[in-house]
Amino acid sequence: MKSFFALVAGLALTISLPMVAAAQKEITLYSFTGGIDGSTQFGGVVFDSSGNLYGTNYFGGTSGYGTVFELEASGGSWTLKTLHSFAGNSTDVGHSASTLVSDSKGNLYGTGYMGGGPGDCYQQETCGGVFELSKSNGWKESVIFAFTPKTGFSPSGLTMYKGALYGTTEFGPGSITQVGYGTVYELSLGKTGKWKQTILHSFNGNDGYEPATDPVFDKQGNLYGSTPYTFTNQAGDIYELKHGTSGWKLSQIDAMAGGDMIFDSSGNLYLSLGGGGSANCEAGCGSVIELQKTGTGWKQVTLYEFTDVTDGEEPGTLIFDAAGNLYGTTFLGGTGSCVFYQYSGCGTVFKLSPGSGGWKKTTLYNFTGGTDGEFPNGSPLAMDASGNLYGATLGGATYGTSGYGTIYEIQP
Numbered sequence: 001m002k003s004f005f006a007l008v009a010g011l012a013l014t015i016s017l018p019m020v021a022a023a024q025k026e027i028t029l030y031s032f033t034g035g036i037d038g039s040t041q042f043g044g045v046v047f048d049s050s051g052n053l054y055g056t057n058y059f060g061g062t063s064g065y066g067t068v069f070e071l072e073a074s075g076g077s078w079t080l081k082t083l084h085s086f087a088g089n090s091t092d093v094g095h096s097a098s099t100l101v102s103d104s105k106g107n108l109y110g111t112g113y114m115g116g117g118p119g120d121c122y123q124q125e126t127c128g129g130v131f132e133l134s135k136s137n138g139w140k141e142s143v144i145f146a147f148t149p150k151t152g153f154s155p156s157g158l159t160m161y162k163g164a165l166y167g168t169t170e171f172g173p174g175s176i177t178q179v180g181y182g183t184v185y186e187l188s189l190g191k192t193g194k195w196k197q198t199i200l201h202s203f204n205g206n207d208g209y210e211p212a213t214d215p216v217f218d219k220q221g222n223l224y225g226s227t228p229y230t231f232t233n234q235a236g237d238i239y240e241l242k243h244g245t246s247g248w249k250l251s252q253i254d255a256m257a258g259g260d261m262i263f264d265s266s267g268n269l270y271l272s273l274g275g276g277g278s279a280n281c282e283a284g285c286g287s288v289i290e291l292q293k294t295g296t297g298w299k300q301v302t303l304y305e306f307t308d309v310t311d312g313e314e315p316g317t318l319i320f321d322a323a324g325n326l327y328g329t330t331f332l333g334g335t336g337s338c339v340f341y342q343y344s345g346c347g348t349v350f351k352l353s354p355g356s357g358g359w360k361k362t363t364l365y366n367f368t369g370g371t372d373g374e375f376p377n378g379s380p381l382a383m384d385a386s387g388n389l390y391g392a393t394l395g396g397a398t399y400g401t402s403g404y405g406t407i408y409e410i411q412p
Helices: none
Strands: 025-031 053-057 067-074 077-085 108-112 129-134 140-146 153-161 164-171 183-189 195-202 223-227 237-244 247-254 269-273 287-293 298-305 313-315 326-332 348-355 358-366 374-376 389-395 406-411
Touching: 025 077, 108 153, 129 153, 140 195, 195 247, 247 298, 298 358, 326 374
Parallel strands: none
Antiparallel strands: 025 406, 053 067, 067 077, 108 129, 129 140, 153 164, 164 183, 183 195, 223 237, 237 247, 269 287, 287 298, 313 326, 326 348, 348 358, 374 389, 389 406
């Protein structure tokens, strides 16, 4: 999961008053028990062509290292199937926090924070890896790339672009005595059927460190991401990796610690800032911003700034619908009575609609911390053809002291 709060100042503000939508319906599709079915979903859920949902758990399963699961839709109900329980050893990964990505054949790919090989990465036994669940002849899991100190370790973000996988490692290249500052890498499938890694960029601290976001690509094939920190600016940076004849070259396009980003059709970037802005929240309530591409660079515009705890606090990754509306979650805040350390609220689901007077924010749902769950994890929501939204909460529901998380649906 991304860092909770990133402080940002000096943003231009273009907002309208928040509204609360009427008659939004929340359905808990599944409530995890923390046992062999898993617990703690840091990643989002994704659809297949048949309307089934897939995701990962960080904990639980037969060995406690998490699972890959499927929620199968049938006759208006949902049934959970555990497709794989991670072993977290030298032949398998463990503790997956990634949102799964799929190829044209329906195979699923993700990352495990540890496991995958003998390791000896800095102060941890194993370095992590990238796994595949092959759909042919049932679901079969295999580690397609195991990280070493020289190739980076603790992978997090992952995306697929033109048949290749692109991701980030929070640390490395390093050793058992040096951590390293993280990498952006490519995995391409060779003629022999093996995946080959190419490190596109190794961070040095001055240009950022601990990258954890999913890479995104513009129409020209340039890659974008963010880091939560730099040596010179603790607010982090938004970076671009441009592909040229001499390789990939990194440049900073803005100094702030953003999360995962998305593009619109015009090449503008949209992202959330987890903190800063209004002082009515413990570390600032957060905001949604747009980076508009201009002829000379990028212009930062604030689309919405969360005003107080009841409005929502710490917004996560955004998605678009076909009409150009934005949807996301806040990890905290809302009208629920949950408490997370010194922070309050159970989290919300919100919508931002563009208009002539700016962007209008609507709260679609306030989590209560009961059977609906609490603390939506901030990963991108999934949307079906009817406009229903699907996501995961880190806690809540009917098991344990605070619950083990839920998969939920919001019906408009």
